[in-house]
Amino acid sequence: VEYCAFVGLARLIKHNMFGDKSDICFMLLNGGPAPRQRFAFSPEPTIEDIRRMQAEFTDERDWNQFHQPRNLLLAMVGEVGEVSELFQWRGEVAEGLPDWTEPEREQLAHELSDVMIYLVELAEKCRVDLPQAVLRKMALNRLKYPANKVHGSAKKYTEYQD
């Protein structure tokens, strides 16, 4: 009976009585800490979805006349500056931004999205198929930095001797 009550309590917590306490629940139900899960994005929207949605946004406003490659590049760099502002004077920021408030996190999400939106449109206007280009570039990165050669070192590839 006690065990059932214990498990029941754990399930109650898990099902949102106290918000997102999934780590505590895992410990209660499994008797040990949860394995750290790596953060992952949602599968959608894809980069192509983002390109299409921004193209619709631009078309609806007759803004293609302003969205030439150079302007998009400047707009993107401006948004990178806005991301930087959120980090400036904070000192080192740990992964997961543990000390940030929800409004600060949401602001960061907005600014990173602005960068992404302009990046995707810049690639479109330059006729770079960004998802495929990323695959090609990552293949090159793997060749340039073989894992067994550079493991644990952040040196630039030019610093390695064959």
Ligand SMILES: Nc1ccn([C@H]2C[C@H](O)[C@@H](COP(=O)(O)OP(=O)(O)OP(=O)(O)O)O2)c(=O)n1
């Ligand atoms: N000519 C424009 C203006 C805006 N946008 C879109 C793309 C960006 O996601 C966002 C940028 O909007 P703002 O220039 O208003 O910049 P912020 O949203 O960052 O506002 P603020 O500069 O006040 O922080 O809107 C766009 O595509 N083309």
